[in-house]
Amino acid sequence: MDEKLMERLQQIRKLLHAEQLKLTPQREATVRVLLENQEGHLSAEEVFMLVKQKAPDIGLATVYRTLELLVDLRVIEKLNFGDGVARYEFRENDQPHHHHHLICLNCGRVSEIEDLLGDLEKKIEERHGFQITDHRVSFLGYCSRCRGKGPA
Amino acid sequence: MDEKLMERLQQIRKLLHAEQLKLTPQREATVRVLLENQEGHLSAEEVFMLVKQKAPDIGLATVYRTLELLVDLRVIEKLNFGDGVARYEFRENDQPHHHHHLICLNCGRVSEIEDLLGDLEKKIEERHGFQITDHRVSFLGYCSRCRGKGPA
DNA sequence: TTTGTCTTGCGACCCTGTCCCATTATAGTC
DNA sequence: GACTATAATGGGACAGGGTCGCAAGACAAA
CATH class of the missing domain: 3.30.1490.190 (Ferric-uptake regulator, C-terminal dimerisarion domain)
Structure with missing residues (x-):
């Protein structure tokens, strides 16, 4: 489980580097939270709360920006369950979710x-x-x- | 077309009366806008703009309240296309939409x-x-x- | 070390929608 | 028609989710 996490993290690091982007500590913390809660369908606010535990100084905007970035990179997917908040979920591969x-x-x-x-x-x-x-x-x-x- | 509209309006008036509610001019204007734009999937803001043309003094809150009321009465349905605004659509009958x-x-x-x-x-x-x-x-x-x- | 770029945190701000409240309209009764 | 109880309204304040601009910080390459 832990190796898989590290592997996925490396993968994402490469994805970012390919676009001249960095896997900063804040971004890494955010990705870790998402990886550790794959079944959670977390909202941005929930991600923020959990990331705060790992990196207390992180700003809300950074989490939003990171989530948007990961959506663009097709690492995660933005979901809408009609409850007024966006939720995020890992994409297993580059396919549309099924x-x-x-x-x-x-x-x-x-x-x-x-x-x-x-x-x-x-x-x-x-x-x-x-x-x-x-x-x-x-x-x-x-x-x-x-x-x-x-x-x- | 126009008779059908009037008929529907009467129907809604009865529905409201059954609950001790009134079909006020503001509500009627709102229903008319919805009836005249059945294919539009209008957002609340769009409904408000159109109703303003019929009844310039209407308040935004009234439109929101009316839409909520009509949803409760199952006259219209609140839809969510993931673009951040609620949209409204007539329900042909009392069935869930299909x-x-x-x-x-x-x-x-x-x-x-x-x-x-x-x-x-x-x-x-x-x-x-x-x-x-x-x-x-x-x-x-x-x-x-x-x-x-x-x-x- | 310097430089350019990517990032960040913060706060201001925007947008959709809700709530409160004093005022007004309405239906029903006398 | 006048009276009364209740429903309904408009307006503004407010809330929640999210975005933006900006000055400051971190980093990689030279």
Whole structure:
């Protein structure tokens, strides 16, 4: 696990260097937080709080800038669950993401399920002349723990 | 077209009355704007601008309140295309919406396509114990006019 | 060491949206 | 029509998330 983390970190360092950018301590701390919370779908604010523990002097703007940078580098992905905050998630490779989200309307938990759309995109491209580069699917409802509770 | 509009307006008036609420001139103006721009996916700000033309003295807060009210009454639906603003769309009936969106990354145009998920929800409910009440699907890419242009 | 560039932290600021509150409009009753 | 209770309004203050400009700091290359 730890070697994998270091490996990924080196990989990102190279990505940055290729663009004449640096993996500064602040950026490294941010990446580490994201790597250590891959299942978390953290918001920028949450990332900021966690990074503060590693690097107390870091500024909020730096975290935002780093997240934006990582999105541009396609290292992470910016997600939108409709709760008013942007959330971030690692991208396993350079592909568009192909998993989908189950969003619980009671507890807010977000879990992931495999891709469902299969070759549907091809049909849409043909029928609508629309060149698809990515898709987002979210199912809203109640997770197994919250079934029958209604909205919080 | 105009009779249909009046009919819908009466329908909404009744809905409001059933809750001891009134269809005030401000609310009526807001509903009219929404009815006249059913394909527009208007943001609150856009609705406000258009309503101002009909009723120049209306306040922004009133428009927001009216939109929220109409969402509660399930007359309209609040949509989120990830561009940082809420958008609103009429609901044809009392069902959860079952059409999906094609969002063009170049010109921002949003078009609609029919429901794609069919009975997929049942499978997910079984497999994940997740009680689904709605779903959102968006495909991102380039519409027929913008193909090959890349992001704006 | 010097220089140029990338980064940073900070605070000001922007934007969408909500809240509070005093005032006004409305429907229902007499 | 007058009265009353309640719904609704406009305006401004405010909140949360996020961006921007800028002066200062860190770093790599020469």
